[in-house]
Amino acid sequence: MRVLVAMSGGVDSSVVAALLVEQGHEVVGATLQLYDHGAAIRKKGACCAGQDIHDARDVADRLGIAHYVLDREQVFRREVIGDFADTYARGETPIPCIRCNQTVKFRDLAALAADLGCEALATGHYARRVDGVHGAELHRAADAARDQSYFLAATTRTQLTLARFPLGDMPDKASVRALAARFGLAVADKPDSQDICFVPEGRYDTLVGRLRPEALAAGEIATSDGRVLGTHEGIARYTVGQGRGLGTASWDGADKLFVAGVDAPARRVIVAPRGAIESTQAIAAEVNWLVDAPDAPLRCQVKLRAREAPRDATVAWDAATGLLRITLDAPGIVAPGQACVMYDGDRVLGGGFLRARGSVDSARAAA
Missing domain, CATH: 2.40.30.10 (Translation factors)
Structure with a gap:
């Protein structure tokens, strides 16, 4: 088949491309540019950034396949980063990896696959696509520790028909790195991406504060019956179930307290004992x-x-x-x-x- 491979520049997607070439498919690589090159190239632990684009191109050159770079900065900023900040401002806890898969990855890459006449879209996700009686099915990966099926739940049935996940049956990550070494790929020992890809230093509250300043406005920490136990410096710093960062509101008598909810309009964080949340x-x-x-x-x-x-x-x-x-x-x-x-x-x-x-x-x- 002619297959479009989503190449992030990491070891997983690079091995996918190499495996498909080895199997005799006509492979086309595509990398999403989600950041400004100048800023992104200095980010450590980020995917789809400057150095990763160069790494993906180098892998494509070694494999002898065509490689495209798609500028999706504005879409990513609006539909993933914007949604991330909006969700925190509502007092909720976002999960940007699902939004990214749902929008700039599967939606946009499926459209590119159609434009290029590709019969399948392959990614480096750890999940399994199974041909069932009623069509394609999404299953958990063989390696439970790396299973990513949770992050693919927003993939539509039409997209799943097109999708391929060649790493789904891999027993572990070591096996994938061993394949990368066998194929002679320079990314064989490249570290995995860490944290949220567009917040590689882990300070997501700074990003949210820049986009939605109200999410970092001070407010009260109170019990469900209205007793104020302390103050906070922004609802974006709290999520349901959290027990740290509560300061003087960490305890109510002998009871350890946890975040039970966030009242965004009132800028109030509600706390309660573990059992009550x-x-x-x-x-x-x-x-x-x-x-x-x-x-x-x-x-x-x-x-x-x-x-x-x-x-x-x-x-x-x-x-x-x-x-x-x-x-x-x-x-x-x-x-x-x-x-x-x-x-x-x-x-x-x-x-x-x-x-x-x-x-x-x-x-x-x-x-």
Whole structure:
């Protein structure tokens, strides 16, 4: 086939390109430029930046394949970085990797693949695409420690039909680096990207403050019954379940306190003991189904955060409102803004973005 490979300049996507060339496919490489070259080239641990573009081009030259660089700075700034800052300003916790996959990666690269006459779009994600009875299915990777299926839950069924994930069956990252060495790729020992790619130094609050200054305005830290225990320097610095950074509001008598919620209009952070912040109920919007949407309550497993294990739950889909109502078998921490991804064993059924109970934005829910 003619295959478009999304080449970030890292070892994973480089190995994907090399494997497909070795298998006899006609491979075309594409790299997304998401930052200004001059600024990006100095960023350590960032992907899709200056040095990474050079690395991707070098790999393409070694493999003898065509390579394109797509300028997506403005789109990335608007749809990923802007959404990141907006989500914090609403008092929620964003998950930008899903937004990036949903927009500048799969949407834009799928369009490029069509323009170039490619029959497939391959990426370096650790996930598996399985041809099922009713079409392409998304499954977790063989290496559970590196599985990225959670971050691909917003991929549409049409995009999944086009997608290929050659690393999905790899047993571990060491095997991928060994392949890179065998192919003679200079990126074989290149470190993995760290933190959020556009905030490589980890100071996301500085970025949010520049774009949404109100998210770093001072406010109160209080209990759910209104007792003020302390102050904070911006709601963007807090997420549901967080126990650090509360200062004098870290304890209420003998009880250790955690963030239970964020009231953005009042610039107030709500705290409570650990047991009080857990819930068995959640709501998700912007739901993307990778199976036929169920017309009755569905038993499945859900992940409410990228680094937690799937937990048993019952979900109910309301097509009229576009909302997914989740009932967990055991209480968990529900952080609005994060993703809820549904699984049946290893298979991804779909996913959406968690919303605060009772304050669902109908416009975003219908998006």
